[in-house]
Amino acid sequence: MNKKAFAAIILSLAIAIIAVNSWKPLLSSGEKKTPEASESAANSNVVGIAQGNIAPDFELALLTGEKVKLSDYRGKKVILNFWATWCPPCKAEMPHMQSFYEKNKNKEMTILAVNLTALDKGQEAIDTFVKDYGLTFPIPLDEKNKIGTLYETITIPTSYIIGTDGRISKKYIGPMDEELMAKLLKEAN
Template identity: 50%
Template sequence: MKKAAVVLVLLVLTGWAIYDAFLQKNNFEKKIGGMSNSQAVEGLEVGNRAPDFALRTLNGEEVRLSDFRGKKVIVNIWATWCPPCRAEMPDMQAFYEEYKNQGVEIVAVNLTKSEKNSEQVTRFIETYGITFTVVLDEKGEVSQRYQAQAIPTSYVIDSEGIIRNKMIGPMSKDWMMEQMKQID
């Protein structure tokens, strides 16, 4: 009788431990999925709040990443001299044209410090017909903060400012569309 009671207690405790572990995993996933901006830790990993930054456009207008809170944002770190960056720009523009009225923004952070001059950036934007937001990282602070070791490097950020994915290398329109579907 004592052995049966001990076995029963062990079974109940094992079942409870499994249930508790499953419940905690689900609660963690729900917490990440529904994490508000104030609860998330700032960082560069998926599930972190994206670090805010302020940079200027070619027109001198200050743009902050936090200005786009409430929209899904792709932060793309690039340079005019970078072949993979050049390759992804037509897809980025096509994607932006299709999604800009659906609460989606692209913030292209140019590594201005690595350019010959800002005129190069202006010519590039005109040549490629870029209409999304382009900001100048003149001191390299944002590219350093976002750990862009290779370019292009892109971060997919949800409407709450939470990083949902990171891509090193050129993005395709299909990849960007899939990212937006995943964070709906």
């Protein structure tokens, strides 16, 4: 097989993987949980990214420079979203997130949209994106990709739905609309 044919096959496989992960979103990665297993996880103090675990805490700087911790939002439901300015599905999702946030921000919920800054196109691109989309929810900057790595964010957008008790209710890969956000938050504790 010549080099051009091999490169074409590799490129085709990469495009197929991206397409499947971007256009056919997956709900809840990982094992299916029995009611007993879910109840046991919900009663444990395990910190991790699996459903039922306490979400790992982190501290990042917001666009404003102010520091924020995930644990600051304990008592509220949180949509923890990972995104970048160059990501087409992220661009499609942001108007829905902003609208949902505006309608629900006073209802004991928030959106923390972590920008994968280490993988993005720089501060100016992020600032322009936020301005163009009129985003007002908190945007922490993951400048060293530590939090994206911790939360195993391979495909973006990826969101974790976190209940008022700080436990992960769902992991959702792909863009969300308002209806889906409402459904996922309703299912969270």
